[in-house]
Amino acid sequence: MTINHHPPDELLADFATGRLDEADHLVVAVHIAQCPACRRFAGAMEHLAGATLEETAPVAMKADAFAAIVAKLDELQPAPRADVPPPDVLPDDDLPEILRRCRFGKQRRVAPGLKLQPIILPSAKQSRAFLLWSAPGARMLQHSHSGTELTCVLKGSFSHEAGRYGPGDFDFGDGDVDHQPVVGPDEPCLCLVAMSGDLELHGLLGRLISPFVRL
Amino acid sequence: MEWAELIGRVAVHGDRDAFRLLFEHFAPRVKGLLMKIGTDADTAEEIAQSTLLAVWRKAAQFDPSSGGAAAWIFTIARNLRIDAARRAVRQARADQPGFIDEADDVVDSPEILMxxxxxxxxxxxxxxxxxxxxxxxxxxxxxxxxxxxxxxxxxxxxxxxxxxxxxxxxxxxxxxxxxxx
CATH class of the missing domain: 1.10.10.10 (Winged helix-like DNA-binding domain superfamily/Winged helix DNA-binding domain)
Known part of the structure; x- marks a missing residue:
């Protein structure tokens, strides 16, 4: 797999320091799992964070803090994590490991050749995450964003002005981007998307069907 | 002594003296860093305590060949800080039905760790x-x-x-x- 499109550095830094909303974090995590260069970059940010922690001026803990922790040690059993039960049916057979452990909402058709399935994230604040399938050759409507749109391609490909996006590629769109992606002709395209705000559809057709497209 | 070695002693022997040294060095720094980036003192204290508790609990998962003890502990504190923020969101939504009321570690998976x-x-x-x-x-x-x-x-x-x-x-x-x- 050759990955040609990566998240902006600022997004990776925010990812590494835990500042992204849950849906955005998930999309970056899926990209990073496949991209050694971005993994190293995020790793470098973590190293810097460690160095910063070492150099931070300490602030005294409460007098009984250590005793309070020790009191809890005795109650602790190893392996306390309750695994999330996987869904009965995964929406796709070979999703990345991180996604296989997610919970999914109900799949629905949003437009001809286009269906989506929400990912249930307990505490996403501003953005929503979903899987998006598009039919081969599908031409999306010209659109821009009132918020941000983070996309990681899982299967197939799409293209727009900035190039071709295949498996592992990451696309970042915000209010400055106005584009019309076209899905590759050979196979359906499956993407993981995190979106905040709304899509703004352009052109007469966009304005006409906009009330019917529910993304 | 190296921090990594102390974490190893916690993992293998449940060594509380080693743990105390880790606590004394890192807890006040986690608290200090959190306060520096805008967390209030009480929350910072709570997260710093939880961080050290997690160091005890997860000591066996620490990989000495990874990015180092401080980076690892930063990562734990960072995740707990996210969890705390998420809990606040969940509480705000507690009246709404259908939300999962537990801290799912959805994205903290091995393939994206250090x-x-x-x-x-x-x-x-x-x-x-x-x-x-x-x-x-x-x-x-x-x-x-x-x-x-x-x-x-x-x-x-x-x-x-x-x-x-x-x-x-x-x-x-x-x-x-x-x-x-």
Whole structure:
């Protein structure tokens, strides 16, 4: 797999320091799992964070803090994590490991050749995450964003002005981007998307069907 | 003694003396860092305590060949800070039915944890070659989360220079990481 499109550095830094909303974090995590260069970059940010922690001026803990922790040690059993039960049916057979452990909402058709399935994230604040399938050759409507749109391609490909996006590629769109992606002709395209705000559809057709497209 | 060795003693022997040393060094620094980036003192204290508790609990998962004890502990504190923020969101939504009321570690999976092995040496080599000036501005902006205007003031440089210095530093880091094959 050759990955040609990566998240902006600022997004990776925010990812590494835990500042992204849950849906955005998930999309970056899926990209990073496949991209050694971005993994190293995020790793470098973590190293810097460690160095910063070492150099931070300490602030005294409460007098009984250590005793309070020790009191809890005795109650602790190893392996306390309750695994999330996987869904009965995964929406796709070979999703990345991180996604296989997610919970999914109900799949629905949003437009001809286009269906989506929400990912249930307990505490996403501003953005929503979903899987998006598009039919081969599908031409999306010209659109821009009132918020941000983070996309990681899982299967197939799409293209727009900035190039071709295949498996592992990451696309970042915000209010400055106005584009019309076209899905590759050979196979359906499956993407993981995190979106905040709304899509703004352009052109007469966009304005006409906009009330019917529910993304 | 190396921090990594102390964590190892906690993992293997449940060594409470080793744990105390870790607590005394790291808990006040976690608290200090959290307060520096805007967390209130009580929450910072609570997260610092939970962080050290997690160090005890997860000591066996610490990989000495990874990015080091401080980076690992930062990661734990960071995740707990996210969890705390999420709990606040969940509580705000508690009246709504259908929300899962437990802390799912959906995204904290092994494949995105610290870089390992070969990656680590490359990262370390690249960071060593980043200039002090560049490293400092990246840390102020992304780890201490200080606004650009604040950084400009404390470094005594114009706001525009802060922005370009951050950009240059990030590009340089990318190049160094690519180079050190």
């Amino acid at each position: 870089t390992r092995g070969e990656d680590v040496s490359r990262v370390a080599a690249a960071l060593l070659r980043l200039s002090e000036e560049q490293s400092r501005v990246v840390r102020m902006s992304f780890i201490e989360e200080r606004p650009h205007a604040d950084i400009a003031e404390s470094l005594g440089i114009p706001l525009g220079t802060v922005k370009s210095r951050i950009r240059l530093a990030m590009n340089r880091l990318r190049d160094l990481l690519d180079e050190s094959t």
